[in-house]
Amino acid sequence: MAERRRSEATRQAILDAALELAGEVGYAKLSVEGIAARAGAGKQTIYRWWPSKGAVLLDALLAYTTGPSGRIDDVELPDTGDLSADLKAVLRATVEELNDPRLSAPMRALSTEILADPVLAADYADRLETPVRELKLRRLRRAVDAGEVSADADLDVVVDLLWGPLRTRWLYREGPLTKRYTDRVVDTVLNGIRRW
Amino acid sequence: MAERRRSEATRQAILDAALELAGEVGYAKLSVEGIAARAGAGKQTIYRWWPSKGAVLLDALLAYTTGPSGRIDDVELPDTGDLSADLKAVLRATVEELNDPRLSAPMRALSTEILADPVLAADYADRLETPVRELKLRRLRRAVDAGEVSADADLDVVVDLLWGPLRTRWLYREGPLTKRYTDRVVDTVLNGIRRW
Known part of the structure; x- marks a missing residue:
């Protein structure tokens, strides 16, 4: 349970970092390394959950738009x-x-x-x-x-x-x-x- | 006069080459070198007339849209x-x-x-x-x-x-x-x- 909560906190930190960094440096200069550093997470953690920086950014915008459930059907x-x-x-x-x-x-x-x-x-x-x-x-x-x-x-x-x-x-x-x-x-x- | 006609023919060949190549290879792989080679023109000729590949492509689309005058006001x-x-x-x-x-x-x-x-x-x-x-x-x-x-x-x-x-x-x-x-x-x- 604590593990799961820690995992969720890491996921949220990565999504927040992706949104912030994309805003600051633009898509071309956005990197998985940069997101990992900002989130205080490992690069390999990101690649375990997402195939590319674009996929991280899409999830970040989804979470922002829908709230924590990430489900648009609730809206x-x-x-x-x-x-x-x-x-x-x-x-x-x-x-x-x-x-x-x-x-x-x-x-x-x-x-x-x-x-x-x-x-x-x-x-x-x-x-x-x-x-x-x-x-x-x-x-x-x-x-x-x-x-x-x-x-x-x-x-x-x-x-x-x-x-x-x-x-x-x-x-x-x-x-x-x-x-x-x-x-x-x-x-x-x-x-x-x-x-x- | 012959010089001017030659110059116009080169310009048109460059514009045609830019449209063709952009269609074939996409924008990322489009290069001034590639356009020059396809048009049978020198790279320096292109840079004398246009600052970038994007500027060549814009002129090419304008010429295609408006005909040789390049003037939209005529339409x-x-x-x-x-x-x-x-x-x-x-x-x-x-x-x-x-x-x-x-x-x-x-x-x-x-x-x-x-x-x-x-x-x-x-x-x-x-x-x-x-x-x-x-x-x-x-x-x-x-x-x-x-x-x-x-x-x-x-x-x-x-x-x-x-x-x-x-x-x-x-x-x-x-x-x-x-x-x-x-x-x-x-x-x-x-x-x-x-x-x-």
Whole structure:
């Protein structure tokens, strides 16, 4: 039992060190040696649990996003019965995360690496992208059931429309990430732009 | 005059070689030496005209996109008076480009490099992203003038909504790039999803 607790503490120290270091030195200079040194752990301990620095970083972001359980299924998007307000709240929270360099720097590091590493990309898709998309789809399906959203809407497209612009704007540094911007994304997707 | 024509032919050979090689070997293995060898030109000729392999690749994609003039201002998006049909045609053409590995591979190489190189990113923004966005905004403004689009629409957000999802889906290989997908993006942005 004490062993297991020690093991869990080491694991958490490694995840914290990976997030911190990725933010400080960037992905290219991040190394398993560096993470081990910062965490006060052995390099071989890291390699016993993870195949690569990218895998450590993915677990670190998962743990940060979901809390200690590491399970996204435990999370639900808010549902107050007002889809517009709920989506705005979720996207505003995402803006805050992306504007926080402690989180944004390791996320950018992981994003860049995913483009070059198909194995890490598949792992990311299975463990983070797909379950998070499922959360979003669940909230949208409830809005369809409640009669707020048209039953004809293609909800997969709607997820891309709501979250894609913020992601692209952030990744390519194409403009400031503001709550005004995400509010407008939500309003535009809900209302459309056609003059009837 | 003959000298100038020779010079232009060398420049074009270098741009063609950069596109071909980026597609064949990827950005990491692309080198100025390799481009020079493929183009039958001297390495010093390339460095006289461009500061880096990324700069060559950006010029190559610009020349491919705009034709020999290299000027995006000469291009206009189609305007048949039917915004929905025009946007669908433009996005379908983009899907064809992104599904063509000769173009998609060098574009992916440049996209990845831009994330890591702020100087190249600024050059890309000035010379490609901003003028292309201006084209899109011009077409949307004409739709507002024609009474097709609500005057309240935030056209910068609309550009992100129309082109962002395809870009993200392509960059992260998140799903197939189909004409059905882009048609649905256009319909959803025009009509919204709210059940009135």
